[in-house]
Amino acid sequence: MSDLIHGGDLISASVRYDIPIENWIDLSTGINPCAYPLPSLNVNSFQRLPYQKPAFDEAVIRYYGHKSFLACSGSQQVIECLPRFLPALTVLLPEIGYQEHRHSWNKHGYECCFYSADSRANAVNIIEKRLSEGKPFHLVVINPNNPSGLCFTAKQLLAWAERMPKGGHIIIDEAFIDLSPEQSVLSYYDTFLQLDNLLVLRSFGKFFGLAGVRLGFLFGAPDLIKKIASHLGPWAVNGPAQDVAMVALGDQGWHVEAREKVQQNSKATLALFTPLIERLTFNKQAIRMSTSSTESVFGLFSSWWIETSVALTMYEFFAQRGVLLRVITERSSSAEFAGYSLVRSGIIDKDNSVVVDKLQQVIDEYILTLN
């Protein structure tokens, strides 16, 4: 599976399948297809060095509710350097989940071990067991998990943070939490402030649909934030990104509408895929679906466990027709999923009839190939 194209890499996809970039339906990421409309930008933002503007800081504090943060060029930037600021301990990570976490801890020489991210019961068992052993370790949680959809309540995560043996940190990647912000650990203001072992990553690009501006945040204890900020240097976030974020983060009317619209688009995308998934399920070639957000909220992507050979054929069939899906190469250790891979799809804009019709057509054609 090594030559699958990475999420959102339409440049490689267009070369490999000889389809112009603008003709693709990109379902390989969880980026909101209905992006925040860009405000007109002041030319100074392009011409001056991007020192962090007080108005940008205020907008961030108002949206996320916390003062102790650092802004970065996408949360990926912090994921890459975070391990170098934490004690050298074993790290417990989700087996399936945004793999840049695993790469980064490995790169920094940490010993990594894993909990299963396809069943809450399994994950809780393993995490609880580690906590009860009393030996310090770091814990990484992607909440909700991309791509498995597994999520924990904020209360559960805060309780774990309180019980972490001294020296261990809990890193919560909330890249997809904006759809249900009340589920963020940041919304538990007082508890969060008391915990100096809790680090929270947030991503601007997903919910606001503006992944290209490269903006993300780390929230945590002031001393650690200061050290990492000093490592990133003075201009981690470019001027136009700050200007766009100032407006977007403050636009509460858009936040409400966008959440509703993501729900509708998510349901519409699922409705298109349902006949195909039902057919695969009937053939015993698909077994379970998960969505990217917290209980009963439909999110920015959905994933299905599909027999690996079928998953790869389906990926190829869709790509040859200009629809880019994502097949997750990491395997689950759960016996239930042996021989299956996760196929993930982002969402479409249900009001874009060209996209809806094309996706419908590709799905129908694919169903015809199934016996």
Ligand SMILES: Cc1ncc(COP(=O)(O)O)c(C=O)c1O
């Ligand atoms: C779970 C998760 N965390 C973090 C990131 C990094 O996002 P960004 O660097 O755009 O904030 C991604 C990107 O896909 C992701 O899926």
